Amino acid sequence: MAAEFVVDSHRYAMRTAEFNRESVLRNAMQAFMTYGYNKTSMPKLTEVTGLHPGSIYCAFKNKKGLLLAAIEQYQADRRAHYQQLFENSTSLRCALERFLQDLTNECVADESKKVCLLTKTLNEIGEQDKEIQSALSTHLQQFESLIKQQFLTPWPDSEVMSEEAATNKARFFIMCVYGIRTYSATQCNSAELQALADQTLAASLSP
Amino acid sequence: MAAEFVVDSHRYAMRTAEFNRESVLRNAMQAFMTYGYNKTSMPKLTEVTGLHPGSIYCAFKNKKGLLLAAIEQYQADRRAHYQQLFENSTSLRCALERFLQDLTNECVADESKKVCLLTKTLNEIGEQDKEIQSALSTHLQQFESLIKQQFLTPWPDSEVMSEEAATNKARFFIMCVYGIRTYSATQCNSAELQALADQTLAASLSP
DNA sequence: CCTTTTTTTGAATATACATTCAAGATATGT
DNA sequence: ACATATCTTGAATGTATATTCAAAAAAAGG
Structure with a gap:
């Protein structure tokens, strides 16, 4: 965030923000996932981020800006x-199995883990704000x-698949998720x- | 709503409510589906139901009571x-096809039709209110x-299915919905x- | 038409909330 | 140590909201 400015041939460095942006965004995202956007109040956000209202508005413009930034962080x-999950997969079945195992683990964990920030937010306020809706749609795609x-990965011992078939199968799989x-x-x-998860895997692997 | 009361051996009939309860609940439910619970304000509810705040609080106790009543009406x-949709189905395939066709029709219709009041409300406030959560879970089940x-229906030209198999298949089908x-x-x-929908049907019919 | 109680009305209340702002604190190059 | 602009602070502001309440209207049997 450091920048420069010059006055009367004197160069000064701007003060840099103190807070850890990623940490702030992860705490905010967890609050949004647990309580939903509307029920995550600014007082709550100042509590979980450790930032005062003014700092939030300075850094993220407003509550919606903080949500959009949290969504970006979530995506990243x-x-x-x-x-990391897909690394060293040996087959399509293996990759999908890992994904589904990870998913079911999250679903039995605590409330903030079992929801997806993207779909939860889309459900709650997607219809009311086109900017948020398009950001979420892009990320989900x-x-x-x-x-x-x-x-589409050419796994050993598996046939290649057409682009269209892969699109259809991926869409169905995500729908199941x-x-x-x-x-x-x-x-x-x-x-x-x-x-x-087992039925999803079977349906996704069947030709 | 008519009831009786007796004073000094005179019998009086209580005044009956004027509004049409079903109509009020259907208008309220449509607002909840379009805007979500939190963003459906009391002013909005008085507008769509035609009832004044006092009447809503008299009839449904509070905003949450109106939601619960709307959920009951939605379920009914x-x-x-x-x-009606399943009447005169000739096969399992036929019944599921009708259901899915009806679903996709709703999903391309306007905003209040494409969402399910039960899942939308569960997503938004299920975690915050156990009474609402349990009502929704019951209805979804x-x-x-x-x-x-x-x-489980013994369709002509189809094998019978075990109770457990039907439970699993119905669960998977609803999950896809x-x-x-x-x-x-x-x-x-x-x-x-x-x-x-086609992939859902195929996966649901495969043995 | 009178009596009684409920329903209806809608303004008033109290609270919760997002946002603003001006003063104070801090970092950084000179 | 100084100068400067930004960051931080947190109380103040204005708005939106759910809920209450007391007065007015209505229903229905006598």
């Missing part, structure tokens, strides 16, 4: 998480692309979620 | 809708039962939704 974190790449997340909001029985 | 309406009955609804919040392309 998730992308890194999945790239990136996840779909990530899955599509797994279907949305479904499992929603289902876990009503019933978070581990065995039931496992059964749903 | 939906149950009737699906019973009733829908799952409705689908399970279709799997949740997924399609969430997916349609990002992309409401009719062809894509149709493709997802």
Whole structure:
């Protein structure tokens, strides 16, 4: 954040912000996931981020700006998480299995882990704010692309797949992921979620 | 709502409420589906129901009471809708096809039609209110039962299915329905939704 | 038409909230 | 140590909101 300014041939360096941006955004995102956007009040956000209202408005413009920044951070974190998850996969089945195992683990964990910031926010305020809606749609499509790449990867011992087939299969898979997340909001029985994941895997691998 | 009271051996009849309860609840439910619970303000509710604040508080106790009553009405309406939809089905495939066709039609319709009041409310405030959460979970499980009955129905030309198999298949089917609804919040392309419905049908019918 | 109690009315209340702002604190180059 | 602009602070502001309440209107049997 450091920048320069010059006055009367004197160069001064601007003061840099004190807080850790990533840490602030991760705390804010957790609050948004736990309570939802509307029920995460500014007092709550000052509490969890450790920033005073003025600092939040200085750094992120307003509450919505903080949400958008938290969404970006969420996306970056998730992308890194999945790239690590998919590393050294040996087959399509292996990659999808890892993804689903990770998903069901999250769904039986605490409230902030079992929800997806993107779909939760889309559900709550997507219709009311086109800027947020388009940011969320873009990010969700990136996840779909990530899955599509797994279907298109030329794994040993598997046939190649057409671009269109991969698009369809990735879309269906992501749809199932949305479904499992929603289902876990009503019933978070581990065995039931496992059964749903198994059926999702079978349906996604069948030709 | 008519009741009796007696004073000095004179019998009086209580005044009956003027508004149409079902109509009020359907208007309220549509507002909740369009804007979500938090963003449906009391001024908005007085506008769409035609009732003044005092009347709402007299009839439903408070805003949450109105939501709970709207949820009951939604459930009753939906149950009737699906019973009609399933009438005269000739096969499991036929019944599920009708359900999915109805679903995709709703998903490309206007905002209040494409969402499910139960899942939307669960997503938004389920975690914050155990009474609402349990009402929603109960209702959602009733829908799952409705689908399970279709799997258990002894259709001509189809094998019987175990209770457990029907439970699993109904759960997976409902999970897909949740997924399609969430997916349609990002992309409401009719062809894509149709493709997802087709894959859901195929996965649900495969043994 | 009178009596009684409920429903209806809508202004008033109290609270919660997002946002602003001006004063004070801090970092950095000279 | 000084100068400068930014960051930080947190109380103040204005708005939006759910809820209450007391007065007025209405229903219905006598």
